Amino acid sequence: MVDETVERLLGYHRRRYWLENGWSLRFRLWRTPVTAEKPHGMRYSLPLHDVDGTRLMGFDNAHGVGRETRFDHEHRYGRVADPVPYAFTGADALLSDFFAATERACQTAGVALTIAMEDTEDDDDGGTGDADLA
Template sequence: MSGSEHTLAFLLAFNGRVHHYADGYFVKFEIRQVEPTKERPHGLRYSFTLHGPGGERLIGFDNAHAVAPLGSRYKKKPVVTDHWHRGQDDEGRPYIFESAEKLVDDFFDEVERVLVGHGVSLDVVKVEDRSNE
């Protein structure tokens, strides 16, 4: 198995996991392998989200829909649907998917930025598996 295949298999195993942090913060992972399309050329459908104690989304990386490029709402939306949200009401900004490994790194960089900003430890205090729900 190549390095990228190993990373992808590792990432797919996270589907349905919820990692809990102190003070009620948590991250949720939803990821499935799908047939590649022009919207999802990498063959993944995913949603990685960080939530606050009240359940509000603080960060989200997903490819559920296309978003307009930054700078003008009149620019044409890209065909590829990878994007990320910075906050509950953020409509999203395009994300350039390079690899499963980089996606995870970029997501956790943002999680760390937000948790540190809220004074929350980066230690996971509990892991749930909701893949059967």
């Protein structure tokens, strides 16, 4: 059965939204087989980057985190190196949570969350999802 919300989120793959101050929101998403680690059939990386390309915060499921080895996790603003488990409840909730966390990060930093430009990145991994997810 196809989850329409996952399909919709997969449509964001390779999109990057640039804020007026040069920060960017990056969307990297790939369909995967359904496994214990990725029960939603998707690998994802949704980071917020600064002007130098350094990840400021984000959500991904590239590796296990915590005692439960949960793969879905959040890298919170100001503590990006200390990820915390994220309770994935659906693709729409993930997108909403990412934008809410982005808004909080921007407010904390005194940065306007104003999209100045959108572009589409090249696939630097041949579509495998094996490139750097940061």
